[in-house]
Amino acid sequence: MDENASKADLGLLDLPWEDVLVPHVLSHVPLQTLVQLQRVSKQFLSLIQLYLANCRHFHLAPLGPTLPREAFCSLLRDSRSLQSLSLHCCSDWLSDSDLLPVIGQNLQLHRVELRGCSGLTRRSLVAVSLTCAQLSHLGLAHCEWVDALSLRSLADHCLHLQSIDLTACRRLKDESVCYLARKCVKLRSVSLAVNANVTDEAVEALAKSCRGLESLDLTGCLRVHDHSIRTLAEYCPGLLSLRVNHCHNVSEQSLEPLRRRGVEMDVEPPHQRALVLLQDVLGFAPFINLQI
Numbered sequence: 001m002d003e004n005a006s007k008a009d010l011g012l013l014d015l016p017w018e019d020v021l022v023p024h025v026l027s028h029v030p031l032q033t034l035v036q037l038q039r040v041s042k043q044f045l046s047l048i049q050l051y052l053a054n055c056r057h058f059h060l061a062p063l064g065p066t067l068p069r070e071a072f073c074s075l076l077r078d079s080r081s082l083q084s085l086s087l088h089c090c091s092d093w094l095s096d097s098d099l100l101p102v103i104g105q106n107l108q109l110h111r112v113e114l115r116g117c118s119g120l121t122r123r124s125l126v127a128v129s130l131t132c133a134q135l136s137h138l139g140l141a142h143c144e145w146v147d148a149l150s151l152r153s154l155a156d157h158c159l160h161l162q163s164i165d166l167t168a169c170r171r172l173k174d175e176s177v178c179y180l181a182r183k184c185v186k187l188r189s190v191s192l193a194v195n196a197n198v199t200d201e202a203v204e205a206l207a208k209s210c211r212g213l214e215s216l217d218l219t220g221c222l223r224v225h226d227h228s229i230r231t232l233a234e235y236c237p238g239l240l241s242l243r244v245n246h247c248h249n250v251s252e253q254s255l256e257p258l259r260r261r262g263v264e265m266d267v268e269p270p271h272q273r274a275l276v277l278l279q280d281v282l283g284f285a286p287f288i289n290l291q292i
Helices: 003-008 017-028 031-037 042-053 069-075 096-105 122-131 148-157 174-183 200-209 226-235 252-260 270-282
Strands: 057-059 084-086 111-113 137-139 163-165 189-191 215-217 241-243
Touching: 017 042, 031 042, 069 096, 096 122, 122 148, 148 174, 174 200, 200 226, 226 252
Parallel strands: 057 084, 084 111, 111 137, 137 163, 163 189, 189 215, 215 241
Antiparallel strands: none
């Protein structure tokens, strides 16, 4: 047989799977396409399963809302090597029974994103804390099932945690945040936004225990005052970002020293806010010498 004709007959699946297709081809294919390829043939199904079994990063967005629960369970049935798992688009159907097997068989997870997964319970967070000893990032924004008990479990077992998003986790109070701060001293990024239970006590605990803190989101924390912001400025010299929008008890008096250090903020200085207001009223921005 002609050698050129033989090469012409070769198809995609004739390439080495583990050495070529899995690491160099499928890693660049969107998840939605991988799901569709599974239906092409039994060979493609086997190839995709091989890829997913060795996949290190699994991000379900934007497929999450349309993916059937059964498909999710099938996709990650054999996974053992995940390092990053993002499921923040699965709030409509994801439950503990779906997530726990995935967590239990992927011991190398260091990033888990569960933003808005309202169908879960504290069982999932406890499972993450007991299984993922090397966890560095955890996203729990708008997970109102997060409570003091589950957060304590996380703090006791995930001592390498560097980033946590607790936005709108309204069941948490100062005591839980203080415990987390004392245990997870490597924290660099924390969000406590949209939680009326958070007070100066929690902010000061973070400042004094997590001195490498770089980013703190306190948006809408109505019970935070200037005192804790001053403590933050004193104990966290590496702070880069601070969000205090709608913190009505935090004034420019405590923010100004941080501004001088170049800390990025989501509220403008008083003179800048006055100019914006004046522009809204007049319809244009007048020239004002702010150095006068």
